[in-house]
Amino acid sequence: MTTPKQATQAQAIPRPETGYRVAFVKPKEHYRRLKKEIDGAIGECLTEGDLIHRRQLFDFEKHLAEYVGTRYAVGLNSGYHALHFSLLACGVGPGDEVITVAHTFAASVSAIVHCGATPVLVDVGEDFNMDVASLDRYITPKTKAIIPVHLNGRLCDMEAIQNLCKKRGLLLIEDACQALGATFQGKMGGSFGHGCFSFYPFKALGGFGDGGAITTNDPHVARVATLLRYNGEDRETGEFHYHGYTALLDNVQAAVLDVKLRHFPNWVEHRRRMADLYKSELATVSQVRVPHFPDPRFRDSFQNYVIRAQDRDALRAHLRQEGIETLVSWAKPLWKHPALGLGEPKLPMTEAVCREVISLPMSAETTEEDVTLTSRAIRNFYARQ
Ligand SMILES: Cc1ncc(COP(=O)(O)O)c(C=O)c1O
Incomplete structure (x- = not known):
């Protein structure tokens, strides 16, 4: 039987190093490169019996908070729970409205729904992120919070969003699940409001299972x-303060993530280099738009390298035939899944990008050869048309 999570994520789960010439991501190669350090960290946890709520978790939280630039980081078992708990800690509940985008993974919206609040979906701009200029008209007396989603490793315009939140008295929760390492005006994503991260295995910083964290400067939210x-x-005291959840970041996952975090800044630089190479390799292809948006305030981390392509589905079939693995996130706007009950918002840019987006191979293990092979196949596809 297909579970709800399998059904919604089916399209987003890359097949690891199958027969593809260019794999979308390379988890086996990733492990091979880090094997000694990772085996050491896991071995230590197992040898010492450090499985739940131990030193490795606290070390990782400390290092994550330092990296993001917040006072606190709280390790959780998923990005979903980071969003849900941030909303709960901010007091969001029934009767409240929370503004976010429809062009995101379902979890961004489900977290709002599970608090009993109403998601208000707004459109995105050319960079796939929240269209800040449109926000004002969605704010009502019921609006309690805004969740900008920093998609594909690019932050939203946090100057405009922070100013709006201040002016209108709104809470700011960042869905930074795809944006560890990305900056705006030199500040890391996840340090503007309450930051929500995912360490799902195929994220730029991924565990060997689900994981997540909240980063915040607010002691109340952290607590x-x-x-x-x-x-x-x-x-510490054994006192139960809430009906809570089982949602801790496992100690073994934390130990693995702590190892990987040390390498993470280099991986971000590698992604930036591969992104620049895609940009120059695809510069002559008028049928695709590459994700480079000149504005010196932003430094993207390229969690994903997403182009907008004419005849996207035919291009994808051609790439598959050429042995190149790609993803489409997402082919159908979220509100067009009737079971989610999100109404029928008019978001033309979201609809357009759903028709056009295709994510090209991108990971810390993606090579220059992968990028040139992929780009050549794209050029050939359009040259034959
Ligand atoms: C933008 C966005 N938000 C939220 C999530 C949820 O994270 P998780 O799968 O760790 O619950 C993801 C993960 O795919 C995501 O990409």
Whole structure:
């Protein structure tokens, strides 16, 4: 039987190093490169019996907070729970409206729904991120928070969004699940509001299973999330403060993530180099738009390299035939899944990008050869038309 999570994520789960000449991501190669360090870290946890809520978790939280530039980081079992707990800790509940985009993974919106609040979906701009200019007209007396989603490793315009939140008294929760390492005006994503991260295996910083974290400067949000993740219990006193959840970041995952975090800045630089190479390799192809948006305030981390392509589905079939693995996130706008009950918002840019987007191979293991092969196949496809 297909579970709900399998059904919604089916399109987003890359097949690892199958018969493709150019794999979308390379988890086996990723492990091979880090094997010694990772085996050491896991071995230490297992040898010492450090499985739940131990030093490795606290070390990772400390290092993550340092990297993002916040006072606190709270390790959780998913990006979904980071969003859900941030909203709960901010007091979002029934009767509230929360503004976010439809061009995102379902979890951004489900977290709002599971708090009993109403998601208000807005359109995106050319860079696939929240269209900030349109926000004002969606704000009502019921609006409690805004969740900008930093898609594909590019932050939203945080100057405009922070100013708006201040002016209108709104809470700011960042869906930074795709944006660890990306900056705006030199500041890391996840440090503007309450940051929500995912360490799903194919994220730029990925574990060997699900994982997530909240980064924040607010001691209240950090404390509530810390309690909620452990069924509401204060581990120091044994007192239960809430009906909570089982949502802790596993210690073994934290140990692995802590190893990877040390390499992470180099991986971001590698992604930027591969992105620049795609840009120059595809410069002559008028049928595709590459994701480079000249504005010196932004430094993207290229979690994904997403182009907009004419005849996207035919291009994708051609690339598959050429042995090149790609993804489409997402072919159908979220509100067109009737079971989600999101109404029928008019978001023309979201609809357009759903028809056109295709993600090209991109990971810390993507090579120059992968990029040139992929780009050549794209050029050939359009040359034959
Ligand atoms: C933009 C965005 N938000 C939220 C999530 C949810 O993260 P997780 O799968 O760790 O729950 C993801 C993960 O795919 C994501 O990409």
